[in-house]
Amino acid sequence: SSYARDDARWRALAGDVKAQMAWSWDCYRDRAWGKDEIKPVSGTFSSFPLKTHHLGLSLIEALDTLWVMGLDSRFEDGVAWVKTHFDANVDGEVSVFETSIRLVGGLLSAHLACGDAVLLAKARDLADRLLPAFATPTGMPYRFINLRTGVPREAVTSPADIATYLPEWGTLSRLTGDPRYAAAARKAMIAVFERRSPLDLVATKIDVLSGAWRSRTATIGSYCDSFFEYLWDSWQLFGDAEWKRMYDVCTAAILKHQQVWKDHQLWFADVDFESGAVVSTEQDELASFYGGLLGQGGALKQGAAYTESWAKVQARYGVLPEGYDYATSRPTQVTNALRPELADAAFTLWLIDRNPRWREIGRLHYEAMKRWNKAPYGYTDLADVTVTPKRQADHCPGYWWSEQMKYYYLLFADTPRFDYCDNYLSTEGNILKGLRHNQA
Numbered sequence: 556s557s558y559a560r561d562d563a564r565w566r567a568l569a570g571d572v573k574a575q576m577a578w579s580w581d582c583y584r585d586r587a588w589g590k591d592e593i594k595p596v597s598g599t600f601s602s603f604p605l606k607t608h609h610l611g612l613s614l615i616e617a618l619d620t621l622w623v624m625g626l627d628s629r630f631e632d633g634v635a636w637v638k639t640h641f642d643a644n645v646d647g648e649v650s651v652f653e654t655s656i657r658l659v660g661g662l663l664s665a666h667l668a669c670g671d672a673v674l675l676a677k678a679r680d681l682a683d684r685l686l687p688a689f690a691t692p693t694g695m696p697y698r699f700i701n702l703r704t705g706v707p708r709e710a711v712t713s714p715a716d717i718a719t720y721l722p723e724w725g726t727l728s729r730l731t732g733d734p735r736y737a738a739a740a741r742k743a744m745i746a747v748f749e750r751r752s753p754l755d756l757v758a759t760k761i762d763v764l765s766g767a768w769r770s771r772t773a774t775i776g777s778y779c780d781s782f783f784e785y786l787w788d789s790w791q792l793f794g795d796a797e798w799k800r801m802y803d804v805c806t807a808a809i810l811k812h813q814q815v816w817k818d819h820q821l822w823f824a825d826v827d828f829e830s831g832a833v834v835s836t837e838q839d840e841l842a843s844f845y846g847g848l849l850g851q852g853g854a855l856k857q858g859a860a861y862t863e864s865w866a867k868v869q870a871r872y873g874v875l876p877e878g879y880d881y882a883t884s885r886p887t888q889v890t891n892a893l894r895p896e897l898a899d900a901a902f903t904l905w906l907i908d909r910n911p912r913w914r915e916i917g918r919l920h921y922e923a924m925k926r927w928n929k930a931p932y933g934y935t936d937l938a939d940v941t942v943t944p945k946r947q948a949d950h951c952p953g954y955w956w957s958e959q960m961k962y963y964y965l966l967f968a969d970t971p972r973f974d975y976c977d978n979y980l981s982t983e984g985n986i987l988k989g990l991r992h993n994q995a
């Protein structure tokens with residue numbers, strides 16, 4: 556039947572994703588082993604976030620993706636490197652937020668995949684080094700911290716940097732029995748929500764010492780995106796109704812004040828968080844995750860519409876530009892940072908209703924990436940998506956290993972290693988619930 560042929564077609568595509576992941580990993584193994592990021596055009600490497608030290612970022616981000624794909628020998632090779640080489644005791648300053656979602660989350664999901672206690676111990680050691688950033692009068696963390704000295708810096712930061720911890724840190728508290736991690740993450744989230752405006756909106760910058768807002772712009776894009784995401788996620792993962800109530804309050808305000816329909820397409824304007832006046836019609840590509848979150852939270856019509864708005868931008872440029880203005884229908888930033896958000900939204904919506912349209916958007920995203928981002932030693936970001944042929948840059952970001960390759964595979968493979976009905980993936984794509992063991 557065409558259905559069976561269709562299934563075989565998707566399984567074949569999943570096999571292709573797996574082969575591309577194996578090839579990319581082998582290039583990394585060969586040319587950048589233990590380094591933070593490979594440079595896929597030149598075949599060298601770059602460090603992130605510490606200029607003079609590598610933490611094996613891409614390796615750690617890749618681990619649960621390798622496991623869920625059944626690339627077990629490569630997974631074990633990576634775990635062996637972490638056990639013998641990963642050391643967070645570095646006299647260097649990192650972003651608390653980035654280090655948590657990428658490295659604490661990556662170590663945790665790898666631990667959940669194989670049960671190795673050393674991975675959990677390293678995740679905990681890293682969280683212990685981030686925890687001092689939360690010792691502020693408001694409980695909202697500084698933006699940066701030195702991993703060895705514990706000296707924090709930068710009191711002006713964003714709701715996303717402040718409140719994107721509870722899924723990872725609640726899991727850490729559950730696995731270690733130490734409540735400090737969940738408590739710090741919870742307090743920071745509530746501190747942001749309590750300071751929302753009379754319109755129930757939050758802005759992009761706040762001072763964690765005084766609690767005073769330092770911006771007036773409400774956005775669903777960067778600086779605020781994962782604050783909303785983790786309100787819903789904390790409800791989904793831990794079942795505390797308080798998070799769902801806060802999510803519902805924030806989402807109602809966004810749908811009331813930021814929702815814009817133009818030419819039958821849905822967009823979300825940036826608005827003044829106290830007056831609701833539109834301040835910008837520019838969307839950053841990061842915002843394209845939001846259709847998946849709206850779907851999860853019950854606004855499936857708006858979630859599907861917003862995802863379709865971005866799918867049309869993808870259809871026009873092949874791959875998404877980093878910034879797009881719906882008022883002018885033009886890119887505002889012509890680079891492509893090899894980001895996962897549209898694939899993230901498609902995968903999330905597909906998990907909700909199995910609508911083949913979402914699988915199709917995932918396939919288009921993958922085929923375009925192979926067409927334009929493939930380089931001699933892996934997949935690279937692009938310098939300009941508006942020229943023909945598109946101009947490549949020379950950088951593979953850590954999130955690529957944890958996110959879109961996993962979303963494509965899970966979208967196409969129907970693998971027994973993943974529970975498609977009861978699962979949780981973090982904002983970095985780390986599988987913190989739903990890994991199924993002792994399967995094929």
Ligand SMILES: O=C1NC[C@H](CO)[C@@H](O)[C@@H]1O
Nearest residue numbers: 781841894895954982983
């Ligand atoms: O939440 C995030 N924001 C930015 C990256 C992907 O674009 C990634 O680190 C993560 O998905």
Ligand SMILES: [Ca+2]
Nearest residue numbers: 844981982983
């Ligand atoms: Ca994300």
